[in-house]
Amino acid sequence: MKNIRNFSIIAHIDHGKSTLADRLIQYTGMVNERNFKNQILDNMDIERERGITIKSQAICLPYQTRDGEEYILNLIDTPGHVDFSYEVSRSLASCEGVLLLIDAGQGVQAQTIANLYLAMENNLEIIPVINKIDLPTADVDRVNEQIDSELGLDPFGSLKCSAKEGIGIEEIFEAIVKRIPSPKGDPEGPLAALIFDAQYDPFRGTIIHCRVFDGTVKPGDFIRLMSNQATYKVEEVGRFLLAREKRDRISAGEVGYIFAGVKTVSDVHIGDTLTLDDRPCDKPLPGFKEFKPVVFSSIYPIAPEDYEDLAVALEKYKLNDAAFVYQKDSSIALGQGFRCGFLGLLHLEIVQERVEREYDLSIILSVPSVRYRFTLKDGSIIFVDNPAHYPDSLSIEKGEEPYIRAMLLFPERYLGSVMKLCMEKRGENSRLGYLGPGRVELSYEMPLADVIYDFYDRFKSVTQGYGSFDYEVLDYRESTLVLVDILVNGEKVDALSQIVHRDQARPRALRACERLKEEIPRQMFKIAIQGAIGGEIISRTTISPFRKDVTAKCYGGDITRKRKLLEKQKKGKKRMKTIGSVSIPQSAFLAVLKSDTDN
Amino acid sequence: MNSEKIPGLYIHIPFCLSKCLYCDFYSSTSISAVPDFLNGLFKEMEMYLNQFNPFDTVYIGGGTPSLLSSKQLENILIKARKNFDLISDAEITIEANPADLNRSFLESIREIGINRINIGVQSFDEKALNFLGRRHSVRQAFSSVEASRKAGFKNMGLDLIYGIPGQDMESWRDTLKQALVFSPEHLSCYQLTLEAKTPLGIRHRKGEFSVPVEALQLEYFTKTSELLEDAGYIHYEVSNFARGHEHTSRHNQKYWDHSPFLGLGPSAHSFQGNQRWWNRRSLDRYLAAVHEGKRPVEDTEILTMEQLRLEALYLGLRTKKGIALEDFKTRYHFDLFAEKKEILTKLVEEGLISIRGDQLVPTQSGFALADRLSLI
Ligand SMILES: Nc1nc2c(ncn2[C@@H]2O[C@H](COP(=O)(O)OP(=O)(O)O)[C@@H](O)[C@H]2O)c(=O)[nH]1
Numbered sequence: 001m002k003n004i005r006n007f008s009i010i011a012h013i014d015h016g017k018s019t020l021a022d023r024l025i026q027y028t029g030m031v032n033e034r035n036f037k038n039q040i041l042d043n044m045d046i047e048r049e050r051g052i053t054i055k056s057q058a059i060c061l062p063y064q065t066r067d068g069e070e071y072i073l074n075l076i077d078t079p080g081h082v083d084f085s086y087e088v089s090r091s092l093a094s095c096e097g098v099l100l101l102i103d104a105g106q107g108v109q110a111q112t113i114a115n116l117y118l119a120m121e122n123n124l125e126i127i128p129v130i131n132k133i134d135l136p137t138a139d140v141d142r143v144n145e146q147i148d149s150e151l152g153l154d155p156f157g158s159l160k161c162s163a164k165e166g167i168g169i170e171e172i173f174e175a176i177v178k179r180i181p182s183p184k185g186d187p188e189g190p191l192a193a194l195i196f197d198a199q200y201d202p203f204r205g206t207i208i209h210c211r212v213f214d215g216t217v218k219p220g221d222f223i224r225l226m227s228n229q230a231t232y233k234v235e236e237v238g239r240f241l242l243a244r245e246k247r248d249r250i251s252a253g254e255v256g257y258i259f260a261g262v263k264t265v266s267d268v269h270i271g272d273t274l275t276l277d278d279r280p281c282d283k284p285l286p287g288f289k290e291f292k293p294v295v296f297s298s299i300y301p302i303a304p305e306d307y308e309d310l311a312v313a314l315e316k317y318k319l320n321d322a323a324f325v326y327q328k329d330s331s332i333a334l335g336q337g338f339r340c341g342f343l344g345l346l347h348l349e350i351v352q353e354r355v356e357r358e359y360d361l362s363i364i365l366s367v368p369s370v371r372y373r374f375t376l377k378d379g380s381i382i383f384v385d386n387p388a389h390y391p392d393s394l395s396i397e398k399g400e401e402p403y404i405r406a407m408l409l410f411p412e413r414y415l416g417s418v419m420k421l422c423m424e425k426r427g428e429n430s431r432l433g434y435l436g437p438g439r440v441e442l443s444y445e446m447p448l449a450d451v452i453y454d455f456y457d458r459f460k461s462v463t464q465g466y467g468s469f470d471y472e473v474l475d476y477r478e479s480t481l482v483l484v485d486i487l488v489n490g491e492k493v494d495a496l497s498q499i500v501h502r503d504q505a506r507p508r509a510l511r512a513c514e515r516l517k518e519e520i521p522r523q524m525f526k527i528a529i530q531g532a533i534g535g536e537i538i539s540r541t542t543i544s545p546f547r548k549d550v551t552a553k554c555y556g557g558d559i560t561r562k563r564k565l566l567e568k569q570k571k572g573k574k575r576m577k578t579i580g581s582v583s584i585p586q587s588a589f590l591a592v593l594k595s596d597t598d599n
Numbered sequence: 600m601n602s603e604k605i606p607g608l609y610i611h612i613p614f615c616l617s618k619c620l621y622c623d624f625y626s627s628t629s630i631s632a633v634p635d636f637l638n639g640l641f642k643e644m645e646m647y648l649n650q651f652n653p654f655d656t657v658y659i660g661g662g663t664p665s666l667l668s669s670k671q672l673e674n675i676l677i678k679a680r681k682n683f684d685l686i687s688d689a690e691i692t693i694e695a696n697p698a699d700l701n702r703s704f705l706e707s708i709r710e711i712g713i714n715r716i717n718i719g720v721q722s723f724d725e726k727a728l729n730f731l732g733r734r735h736s737v738r739q740a741f742s743s744v745e746a747s748r749k750a751g752f753k754n755m756g757l758d759l760i761y762g763i764p765g766q767d768m769e770s771w772r773d774t775l776k777q778a779l780v781f782s783p784e785h786l787s788c789y790q791l792t793l794e795a796k797t798p799l800g801i802r803h804r805k806g807e808f809s810v811p812v813e814a815l816q817l818e819y820f821t822k823t824s825e826l827l828e829d830a831g832y833i834h835y836e837v838s839n840f841a842r843g844h845e846h847t848s849r850h851n852q853k854y855w856d857h858s859p860f861l862g863l864g865p866s867a868h869s870f871q872g873n874q875r876w877w878n879r880r881s882l883d884r885y886l887a888a889v890h891e892g893k894r895p896v897e898d899t900e901i902l903t904m905e906q907l908r909l910e911a912l913y914l915g916l917r918t919k920k921g922i923a924l925e926d927f928k929t930r931y932h933f934d935l936f937a938e939k940k941e942i943l944t945k946l947v948e949e950g951l952i953s954i955r956g957d958q959l960v961p962t963q964s965g966f967a968l969a970d971r972l973s974l975i
């Protein structure tokens with residue numbers, strides 16, 4: 001155990017986390033130069049494109065120190081967005097230390113600080129590493145000053161490297177070995193292992209990624225998941241080299257994987273504690289939270305005949321995303337579809353992109369909603385996460401909406417604008433604390449609906465990217481709710497309906513109309529877009545029609561050329577949904593909920 | 600499936616003395632190559648021996664067919680008659696540039712059987728002609744039209760262009776009124792379209808001038824239609840007007856209703872059954888092929904039923920006659936009325952189309968949206 005180190009790299013986006021990970025892997029000589037594929041850890045297309053890690057990954061690096069001793073270094077990669085902050089915290093809980101990577105040109109940035117706090121919460125050893133020293137704009141002295149003044153860390157301990165050029169890599173390895181503590185734990189004790197990730201393998205079922213704190217697990221053991229008491233027989237254990245490497249056991253201090261015939265990733269919960277069925281540990285490891293979807297939206301195929309394909313796609317997708325939940329649903333305007341639950345709007349967009357890309361389907365998502373609670377006059381209580389199921393307003397005794405506690409960390413200079421934003425979002429019961437010179441922690445209780453609406457984008461924008469944000473769901477609180485419908489040429493489009501607080505109805509309806517006006521292309525006739533509460537119209541816009549688009553000459557060769565042009569337009573139209581003769585593009589549905597800061 | 604439709608013959612004369620600034624048709628200014636071209640053309644004719652039914656139209660277009668001598672044109676018709684059946688009262692059209700038309704030339708081509716002339720007047724406004732880079736003057740336009748009449752052309756069409764930068768509604772109206780003085784049997788009024796790679800297209804992209812916005816385009820379109828209909832013309836296709844049904848262009852009709860047609864000469868397109876093919880767009884490559892004894896075809900496409908349907912829709916909706924629903928169903932296996940009922944009803948309500956018995960007909964506002972209408 002004394003020759004094991006478990007660590008993570010944390011950094012602001014683009015400061016070089018993936019590049020450094022690649023360099024570390026390359027240095028150990030596990031991969032030969034020829035088949036080295038850059039950014040091995042970020043292996044999903046979407047992750048590469050968006051530049052954020054969505055799933056955590058782990059890899060085990062064998063390393064021999066300068067004085068000849070052999071070490072096993074486990075590098076655990078972390079996701080990078082608030083929707084996945086829980087996964088980040090579980091990954092970090094599996095480590096003893098982190099490399100805090102800072103771009104030598106850009107210096108300390110928003111996520112540098114946000115990540116530092118996460119690492120501190122987990123009591124990790126922090127090694128600041130200044131990357132990109134090869135850049136002409138690199139200013140190592142300035143970054144060292146920031147490490148001292150803004151991060152409160154000792155700049156004398158910082159390392160310098162260029163992940164791109166491969167400079168300073170050995171020093172990083174030496175520091176990991178010397179400065180990050182070796183894991184503690186008792187290999188003979190009762191098993192306690194933290195699940196920090198789970199992925200689906202089409203041949204073997206779920207592969208559980210875990211960090212063993214105490215005890216040992218080996219094939220043939222019966223393991224128990226402490227959150228739900230489910231038991232499984234272990235088939236295989238091992239660790240992550242570039243490919244999986246089977247081992248006869250994994251023990252205290254180690255990071256590895258387990259196959260135990262678990263069918264889908266939804267059967268295991270990240271953050272859960274794994275123990276032995278016949279010799280359980282007394283209590284689970286701290287910090288477990290159950291996944292709960294907080295944002296709901298319906299997915300429909302644009303072409304009704306794609307419904308079966310969509311069903312298959314979601315079933316397959318779900319195998320690898322425990323946080324995604326769904327069930328059958330149908331809409332008057334959009335036909336058969338599925339009601340789905342997500343961790344947040346980013347999670348929703350990722351699911352949308354992956355389903356479209358990986359299963360080649362064109363889909364529409366209805367306006368996202370949180371889950372409301374209604375007490376009806378007859379005393380019954382119902383939960384409504386789909387505006388289409390909004391109860392008859394005369395039957396409602398009381399409406400309630402979910403509240404969260406938002407935790408906001410940011411430099412003090414933004415305090416005024418952040419407070420203003422929180423009040424606008426109906427924030428209450430604020431608490432303010434100072435974390436260090438110039439840095440504040442502000443917490444607010446806010447309706448979740450307002451947070452998913454556009455809070456995150458606006459918070460990032462008012463703090464110029466220096467703020468970090470996390471939240472936990474608190475409880476339900478009474479609220480005056482109304483249902484805002486959108487009518488397109490007089491026809492209600494149920495997928496565009498939203499449940500909102502009475503005071504926000506008018507501005508939201510107006511915004512929705514304006515957004516739709518931007519998104520819906522002009523057509524052959526006038527389109528009226530209206531927002532309504534019940535029978536009362538509260539906002540309206542119109543899209544004027546095309547008047548002339550016919551082209552002049554048309555004979556001989558132009559027939560083919562012209563047809564090709566029309567075919568292209570027709571294809572574009574196929575990706576729109578026709579509702580009451582009006583073609584509505586996919587983008588319109590989500591645009592209704594998007595903030596101005598997005599464009 | 601086109602068995603009941605009579606085919607048309609198109610001959611592309613790929614020469615112009617100079618290139619107009621908006622033109623993207625294929626033509627070359629090396630007129631010394633005319634004899635070589637004619638030899639090649641005659642070889643190409645032989646390659647289609649008996650491939651089409653008797654033709655009832657011949658259209659000699661280009662380019663500038665009026666650059667050829669009457670003797671050369673006569674040879675073309677002789678060879679055409681030798682290789683193909685032309686029915687006795689076939690419509691034989693020539694496209695002409697006003698600068699090339701004098702009385703004796705016109706009389707000679709009348710004599711060899713050309714019975715319809717389409718003159719590329721484009722405008723009776725000198726400024727507009729200059730902008731377009733036409734090589735003729737307004738005076739030549741006048742005299743060519745008069746000479747055609749004197750030479751005995753009883754079926755004369757004029758091509759005009761509107762939406763030219765610098766032009767306004769007033770001057771366009773003047774051009775139209777001037778055209779009406781000659782009582783042409785046929786008028787084609789095209790909106791100037793700027794193709795990307797033409798000199799005007801490039802200058803437009805650079806922002807050197809602007810073209811009418813949509814509302815003004817519509818006004819040109821509507822005013823043109825009103826003015827010509829008041830003068831007794833039938834607006835029988837988006838860009839075409841005829842002084843009586845007997846004067847509609849028989850040849851152009853073939854493009855609009857999927858009749859077969861054979862196109863000869865570089866860049867010419869042909870259509871038969873569900874196939875369309877087009878010739879090489881270069882005189883040299885065209886000649887190389889025919890001298891090797893090969894058809895000078897650049898490419899062929901076989902249209903799917905869905906593609907045929909889309910074409911039939913957008914071509915049909917460009918005509919006043921519109922689309923015969925029963926016929927459409929038989930030819931394209933699609934019951935428009937049943938399958939598109941909802942949107943058709945909406946379009947009728949909006950006044951863009953009307954349905955009269957079996958005919959689906961675009962209205963005047965529908966005409967202006969014919970392309971978009973076909974996307975239903
Ligand atoms: N010049 C220079 N560029 C680097 C270095 N490390 C990373 N980069 C570049 O910085 C960008 C972001 O790197 P990446 O590893 O994807 O950052 P991540 O978002 O933290 O994973 C990429 O274009 C890298 O090529 C370095 O040491 N020097």
Ligand code: SF4
Binds near residue numbers: 614615
């Ligand atoms: S005369 Fe006709 S074919 Fe020749 S350049 Fe002008 S527009 Fe083009």
Ligand SMILES: [Mg+2]
Binds near residue numbers: 052053
């Ligand atoms: Mg990355």
